[in-house]
Each structure stands twice: as C-alpha cells, then as structure tokens.
Amino acid sequence: MRRPQAVFVDRDGTIGGSGHFVHPRDFTPYPRSLEALKTLRKWGITMFAFTNQHRICRGEATVQEFREEFRILGFDDAFICPHDPLDGCACHKPHPGLLWQAAQKHHLDLTQCVVIGDVGATDMLAAHAVGAAKVLVRTGWGESSLGLYRHTWEAVQPDMVAMDLLEAVHGIMESG
Ligand SMILES: [Mg+2]
Ligand SMILES: [Zn+2]
Numbered sequence: 001m002r003r004p005q006a007v008f009v010d011r012d013g014t015i016g017g018s019g020h021f022v023h024p025r026d027f028t029p030y031p032r033s034l035e036a037l038k039t040l041r042k043w044g045i046t047m048f049a050f051t052n053q054h055r056i057c058r059g060e061a062t063v064q065e066f067r068e069e070f071r072i073l074g075f076d077d078a079f080i081c082p083h084d085p086l087d088g089c090a091c092h093k094p095h096p097g098l099l100w101q102a103a104q105k106h107h108l109d110l111t112q113c114v115v116i117g118d119v120g121a122t123d124m125l126a127a128h129a130v131g132a133a134k135v136l137v138r139t140g141w142g143e144s145s146l147g148l149y150r151h152t153w154e155a156v157q158p159d160m161v162a163m164d165l166l167e168a169v170h171g172i173m174e175s176g
Contacts, residue, residue: 002112002135003045004045004112004113004114004172005108005109005112005113006045006046006047006048006076006102006106006108006113007040007045007046007047007048007115007116007118007169007172008047008049008050008079008102008113008114008115008116008127008132009037009047009048009049009050009115009116009165010049010050010051010097010115010116010117010119010123010132011027011049011051011053011070011116012051012118012140013117013118013119013137013139013140013141013142013163014116014117014118014123014137014139014140015029015033015037015049015073015165016028016029016030016033017110017140018140019118019141020170021053021055023058023060023061023065024061024065024066024068024069027069028161029073030139030164030165032164032165032166033096033164033165033166034073034123035166036154036164036165036166036168036169037073037074037075037165038074039166039169039170039173040093040169041074043173045084046076046078046106047074047075047076048068048075048077048078048079048102048106049070049073049075049078049079049080050079050080050093050098050099050102050115050126051066051078051079051080051081051095051107052081052085052092052122053066053080053081053082054081054082054083054084054085054092056057056080056082057082057083057084057087058084061082063082064077065167067080072102077097077102077105077106078100079091079099079102079162080098081097081098083094084176087131090130093119093122093123093125093126094121094122094123094125094126094129095126096126096129096130097129098126099113099115099126099127099129099130099132100130103130110130110132111130111131111132113132113133114132114133114134114135114172115132115134115135116123116135116137116162116165116168116169117135117136118136118137118138118139118141118142118145119138119140119141119142119145120136120145120146120149120150120152120153120156120158121145121149121152121153123136124136124153124156124158125156128156131162133159133172134156134157134158134159134160134161135158135159135160135161135162135168135171135172136158136160136161137161137162137163137164137165137167137168138161138162138163138164139163139164139165140159146161149174160172161174
C-alpha cells in the first residue's frame with residue numbers, strides 16, 4: 001500500500017458508537033480513535049468521512065449536524081448518504097457513489113486511496129468497486145463481518161484486518 005492520496009473512514013463501528021444510529025450529539029469516539037485521526041493529520045494524510053445515515057431522511061438528524069461532528073473530529077470533508085436504502089440512490093454503501101463524489105470534488109485517483117470500515121458488505125464492497133485499498137477493523141460489526149456475515153462479501157478480500165482504527169492507521173503508514 002503506497003502513501004494514500006486520501007483515507008476514507010466509516011463512522012459507526014469504526015470511529016465509535018455502536019454500529020447503529022447514534023445522533024451526532026450523542027456520538028462518542030472509541031478511546032483510541034482520536035489518536036488515530038490525530039496521527040493521520042500529523043502525517044498530512046487527507047481524511048474523509050463516508051457514512052450511510054438514512055435516519056436523516058426520516059428527520060432524526062441533519063446533514064449539517066453530521067458535517068459539524070466530522071469537522072470537529074478534524075476531517076477534511078465528509079460524504080454522507082442521507083437516503084433511505086430503498087430509494088435506490090447511487091450513494092448508499094455498498095454503492096460507491098460517495099467515493100465517486102469525493103473523487104470528483106477533490107480530484108482523486110480512488111485506486112490510490114484507502115477505505116477503513118467495519119462492515120464487509122458495505123464498506124469493503126464499496127471500496128472494492130472502485131479499486132481502493134480495503135482495511136477492515138474488528139470493532140463495530142467487524143468481527144461478525146469476518147465470521148457470521150463473511151458470506152455477504154465473500155468474493156472480496158480485505159488488504160488488511162486491524163484490531164481498531166488506530167492499528168489500521170499505523171498499518172497504512174508502515175506499509176506506505
Ligand atoms: Mg460502520
Ligand atoms: Zn444515498
């Protein structure tokens with residue numbers, strides 16, 4: 001894995017939370033996640049949040065509230081799917097629309113980017129669709145993505161499996 005143009009980081013189950021919907025006012029990053037994000041910034045790696053948040057379309061939170069959360073966490077930009085999964089939008093992971101949006105806006109070669117997430121069937125498949133490097137974390141749904149739900153993304157192999165976001169970041173830097 002070469003030094004990436006950008007690292008995409010999933011939110012729920014990767015940065016913190018429960019793997020389920022958590023309103024930005026209640027979101028708590030895992031203890032080591034803040035150090036992980038600080039490390040990326042220290043290395044000058046562009047970092048983007050990318051997340052499915054369909055509760056937005058039900059009025060339970062706003063895109064702006066999520067944007068503010070990611071800004072405070074130090075992200076350079078955030079790509080958020082607010083749609084209902086049944087809408088058939090192009091941005092609900094595993095669709096790679098959020099990655100395309102980022103690539104267009106920030107002039108990225110997605111094959112030179114890394115995706116970090118906890119769900120094989122969404123994060124890893126979206127990354128695979130655009131040829132990005134795939135790092136699965138064992139937090140959130142990560143452990144079950146590797147076990148009970150492995151069949152939902154069986155055609156794809158992660159490039160790296162990390163204990164958590166901090167280990168993922170260190171792994172990316174060491175292999176770069
Ligand atoms: Mg997740
Ligand atoms: Zn969408």
